[in-house]
Amino acid sequence: MDEQQAAAASADAIPAAEPLALFAEWFAEAKKSEPNDPEAVAVATATPDAAPSVRMVLLKDHGPDGFVFYTNAQSRKGGELLANPQAAMLFHWKSLRRQIRIEGRIEEVEPEMADAYFASRSRDSQLGALASDQSRPLASRGEFLGRIAKVTARHLVGQIPRPSHWTGFRLVPHAFEFWMDRPFRLHERRRFELGDDGQWTSGLLYP
Numbered sequence: 001m002d003e004q005q006a007a008a009a010s011a012d013a014i015p016a017a018e019p020l021a022l023f024a025e026w027f028a029e030a031k032k033s034e035p036n037d038p039e040a041v042a043v044a045t046a047t048p049d050a051a052p053s054v055r056m057v058l059l060k061d062h063g064p065d066g067f068v069f070y071t072n073a074q075s076r077k078g079g080e081l082l083a084n085p086q087a088a089m090l091f092h093w094k095s096l097r098r099q100i101r102i103e104g105r106i107e108e109v110e111p112e113m114a115d116a117y118f119a120s121r122s123r124d125s126q127l128g129a130l131a132s133d134q135s136r137p138l139a140s141r142g143e144f145l146g147r148i149a150k151v152t153a154r155h156l157v158g159q160i161p162r163p164s165h166w167t168g169f170r171l172v173p174h175a176f177e178f179w180m181d182r183p184f185r186l187h188e189r190r191r192f193e194l195g196d197d198g199q200w201t202s203g204l205l206y207p
Contacts, residue, residue: 014190016202019176020064026098026178027062033095042090043069043171045080053080059091060117066172067102068109070117073165075134081106081169089171097181102173109168118162126160127151177205 015022030038037058044054055077061068067089071078081087085106092099118126131147138144176192187207192200 014178014180014188014204016190019173019178019192019200019202022178023062023100023102023176026093026096026100027091030091030093030096030098034093035095038093040091041067041069042092043077044088044090045077046084046086047080048084053077060168066104066107066170068113068168068170070114070166070168072129072132072134072163073108073167077135078165078167078169082108087169087171099179101175101177101179102171103175104171104173107170107172109170111167114167115162117168118166119159123160127155129166130155130160130163182207 027038039059040056041059042054043057044052046052053076057069057071057077059067059069073079073082086104087106088104089102090099091102118129121129127148131144131151174194178190178192180188182188185207189205189207190202191205192202194200
């Protein structure tokens with residue numbers, strides 16, 4: 001590798017920066033370049049006996065406290081998060097050829113925060129949350145639409161209250177992995193881990 005190639009590789013390298021700040025930087029870039037749902041993230045959970053499951057959700061908040069998404073706590077993922085409060089996330093931004101993995105413990109958001117976000121949703125989304133027994137068996141689509149009609153009739157005017165089982169979860173990270181695509185599958189990976197002293201350490205991983 002000549003000096004010019006070495007300089008280019010160094011400029012493109014994943015920095016050993018503070019991972020929350022690096023996430024914010026990459027996320028901001030994804031919101032400019034990703035054509036659909038840059039906030040979409042796969043969330044993996046597991047039962048207490050370690051049976052895994054994964055699904056896509058939308059990230060609704062992030063910052064020093066962690067990464068927040070909302071769901072029905074009586075759904076499969078909600079039940080697993082309450083029974084085994086740890087999870088992993090994966091963001092994949094095809095437009096940037098980057099991905100970020102995040103691992104951490106789970107905590108429920110404050111009721112006031114869940115209330116505020118529920119109130120910000122469209123009225124149709126609020127009605128859907130009231131009508132849905134998320135993840136439970138459904139005999140037909142018509143049955144669900146009928147339940148929405150009944151809920152709508154009960155809430156023609158006024159504010160729609162947040163169901164007590166509809167809430168938010170916050171992943172508080174203890175590990176990150178940032179991944180960048182490279183030619184010939186010689187990808188770049190950097191893992192960050194949070195130490196007992198509250199400081200982040202990082203190192204590169206083989207692709």
